[in-house]
Amino acid sequence: MTRRRAPDDAAPSxxxxxxxxxxxxxAPSxxxxxxxxxxxxxAPSxxxxxxxxxxxxxAPSxxxxxxxxxxxxxAPSxHxxxxxxxxxxxAPRARHIGxxxxxxxxxxxxxxxxxxxxxxxxTIAAPALQAVLFAxxxxxxxxxxxxxxxxxxxxxFLVPGLVALVVLERGFESTAYMMVYDxxxxxxxxxxxxxxxxxxxxxGFAVMAAVSAxxxxxxxxxxxxxxxxxxxxxxxxxxxxAFGGGMMMGLVGLAGGLWADKWxxxxxxxxxxxxxxxxxxxxxxxxxxxxxxxxVVAELNPVYYVIDGVRFGLTGGAEADPRTGLAVVxxxxxxxxxxxxxxxxxxxxxxx
Amino acid sequence: xxxxPAPRRIGAVNWLGLWTLYLKEVQRFxxxxxxxxxxxxxxxxxxxxxxxxxxxxxxxMVNGVPFAQFLAPGLVMMAMVQNAFANTSSSLVISxxxxxxxxxxxxxxxxxxxxxxxxxxxxxxxxxxxxxxxxGMRAFVEFGIHDVFFVLFHAFAASLMxxxxxxxxxxxxxxxxHMAAVTNFVITPFAFLSGTFYSIQRLxxxxxxxxxxxxxxxxxxxxxxxxxxxxxxxxxxxxxxxVGIDTVLALxxxxxxxxxxxxxx
Numbered sequence: 355m356t357r358r359r360a361p362d363d364a365a366p367s368x369x370x371x372x373x374x375x376x377x378x379x380x381a382p383s384x385x386x387x388x389x390x391x392x393x394x395x396x397a398p399s400x401x402x403x404x405x406x407x408x409x410x411x412x413a414p415s416x417x418x419x420x421x422x423x424x425x426x427x428x429a430p431s432x433h434x435x436x437x438x439x440x441x442x443x444x445a446p447r448a449r450h451i452g453x454x455x456x457x458x459x460x461x462x463x464x465x466x467x468x469x470x471x472x473x474x475x476x477t478i479a480a481p482a483l484q485a486v487l488f489a490x491x492x493x494x495x496x497x498x499x500x501x502x503x504x505x506x507x508x509x510x511f512l513v514p515g516l517v518a519l520v521v522l523e524r525g526f527e528s529t530a531y532m533m534v535y536d537x538x539x540x541x542x543x544x545x546x547x548x549x550x551x552x553x554x555x556x557x558g559f560a561v562m563a564a565v566s567a568x569x570x571x572x573x574x575x576x577x578x579x580x581x582x583x584x585x586x587x588x589x590x591x592x593x594x595x596a597f598g599g600g601m602m603m604g605l606v607g608l609a610g611g612l613w614a615d616k617w618x619x620x621x622x623x624x625x626x627x628x629x630x631x632x633x634x635x636x637x638x639x640x641x642x643x644x645x646x647x648x649x650v651v652a653e654l655n656p657v658y659y660v661i662d663g664v665r666f667g668l669t670g671g672a673e674a675d676p677r678t679g680l681a682v683v684x685x686x687x688x689x690x691x692x693x694x695x696x697x698x699x700x701x702x703x704x705x706x
Numbered sequence: 707x708x709x710x711p712a713p714r715r716i717g718a719v720n721w722l723g724l725w726t727l728y729l730k731e732v733q734r735f736x737x738x739x740x741x742x743x744x745x746x747x748x749x750x751x752x753x754x755x756x757x758x759x760x761x762x763x764x765x766x767m768v769n770g771v772p773f774a775q776f777l778a779p780g781l782v783m784m785a786m787v788q789n790a791f792a793n794t795s796s797s798l799v800i801s802x803x804x805x806x807x808x809x810x811x812x813x814x815x816x817x818x819x820x821x822x823x824x825x826x827x828x829x830x831x832x833x834x835x836x837x838x839x840x841x842g843m844r845a846f847v848e849f850g851i852h853d854v855f856f857v858l859f860h861a862f863a864a865s866l867m868x869x870x871x872x873x874x875x876x877x878x879x880x881x882x883x884h885m886a887a888v889t890n891f892v893i894t895p896f897a898f899l900s901g902t903f904y905s906i907q908r909l910x911x912x913x914x915x916x917x918x919x920x921x922x923x924x925x926x927x928x929x930x931x932x933x934x935x936x937x938x939x940x941x942x943x944x945x946x947x948x949v950g951i952d953t954v955l956a957l958x959x960x961x962x963x964x965x966x967x968x969x970x971x
Contacts, residue, residue: 475883475886475887475890476883476887476890480891483890483894483895484890484894487895487898490898491898491899491902491904492760494903495757495761495765495903496764497904501763618738618740621740622740622745625740625744625749626745626748629749629752630752633756634756638756638757639756639759639760643760644759
């Protein structure tokens with residue numbers, strides 16, 4: 355029975371504290387320190403802060419609050435900020451934003467690219483190592499057996515495939531992880547609250563993903579040089595396909611990240627859609643290895659054209675016409691850009 | 707009303723606490739089953755498809771076994787070890803980062819009970835993923851079982867080993883970055899390069915010797931022996947190696963919990 359009474363016993367002692375707080379509310383404008391200086395109308399309370407103003411029975415302490423009680427030499431009532439602001443006659447003007455918010459776009463791009471580069475061990479070194487492991491495994495599994503694939507020596511076939519694989523995966527992860535992380539942490543308001551139009555956001559994210567993917571792709575290509583020593587056959591096309599592929603998957607990641615409510619969702623998109631979509635589209639084997647009906651589906655996948663295009667850029671050998679590939683990739687990027695633009699413009703899952 | 711409940715009497719082993727800890731570890735991954743069970747199964751089947759499609763014509767037989775039958779047990783083992791490792795490591799790192807590690811440090815659980823409870827949680831995930839992957843592969847690859855003891859022993863011993871490694875890594879790591887580094891730069895290379903995809907007889911001399919010092923080789927080889935009856939080494943040597951390593955790792959984990967390394971101030 356004694357236990358039950360305990361809370362009631364405690365109540366009276368806690369009341370005075372409540373009483374002290376109330377007067378504070380009546381003087382909302384003053385800062386705490388200012389309020390202390392003014393003579394209190396309300397009953398003196400026993401809270402230590404209030405006691406500071408009264409002559410102490412105990413030895414005066416050296417706490418900084420004590421100094422507050424002494425009359426200040428300087429004007430006590432005015433805020434220091436007022437004095438600073440006075441000389442300025444005009445208020446700072448809002449920055450004039452033209453047709454495109456260039457500073458905002460650059461900031462968004464740079465912010466997210468730096469976030470990727472900061473964790474380079476995960477975003478650059480790990481994918482490159484993964485690609486090297488794949489190359490090594492295939493070489494060992496092949497064990498010296500002769501294998502030509504798509505008219506190329508298997509090594510020459512595989513290395514561009516792995517570079518494309520890394521570019522595509524990295525492009526997706528770049529925006530997808532960023533978006534889910536920002537949503538879960540609430541940081542996404544930093545982007546939504548900024549004076550950026552939906553079009554600027556989509557463009558900033560997509561270019562960021564593409565650049566991040568290309569950087570990782572270049573690192574991977576260097577790491578794979580022991581398996582294929584050759585200068586790129588068509589460097590400009592190679593870069594175009596890598597950039598386009600990174601951007602395409604960056605937009606897929608952006609849409610997926612907007613849709614996902616938690617890590618489980620985005621991980622499902624990656625495991626069940628993105629990775630199978632990449633692995634089965636000519637990274638490791640030429641599409642003629644596939645049964646005819648699956649092959650038709652694979653040829654409709656824009657990812658296939660990115661992989662094939664990267665392979666053409668690196669080795670000069672390809673299955674599809676690079677011009678067709680460029681057109682397909684450009685069309686896919688445009689369609690995905692519009693989808694993401696629409697999602698951001700309507701505030702899908704972002705704004706109530 | 708005046709009676710206070712008597713404290714529960716705990717014998718030599720806190721069975722209730724151990725069971726609760728184990729259930730917590732299991733339910734943690736069941737709650738994210740898409741990521742923790744289904745995704746690894748799909749990824750592993752994808753590997754099977756990719757390797758058989760790419761190499762199936764050039765590499766018909768490995769050690770007298772058809773390539774797909776050779777590959778399947780290796781891939782199952784790879785999925786098991788990666789997931790056993792991921793379970794204990796992520797469980798501990800998440801708990802440490804979020805601060806709810808006190809939930810396992812405060813209860814009346816001894817260091818040995820902590821080691822066993824968390825390790826068995828990770829082992830369970832490894833075995834669940836392995837069984838699901840194996841079931842999925844049956845749809846594409848024909849394989850029989852040569853010796854069920856080796857299949858079960860190596861499935862359990864390997865999952866346990868990686869659970870314990872994950873625990874050590876999880877206790878050591880201060881943030882997710884550290885854990886990701888261990889996974890990417892240690893566990894994945896070992897899982898990939900230890901004979902999952904090829905017979906180590908393919909390796910050049912020095913690397914073949916090194917491979918025999920790699921415990922991952924024994925678990926993959928022994929597990930495969932259970933299915934195909936073909937091995938690159940003496941089967942019982944693999945059993946001995948796994949028992950020895952599991953014991954050593956368990957002792958290390960026990961020691962880490964007992965001294966409170968990076969866990970207690």
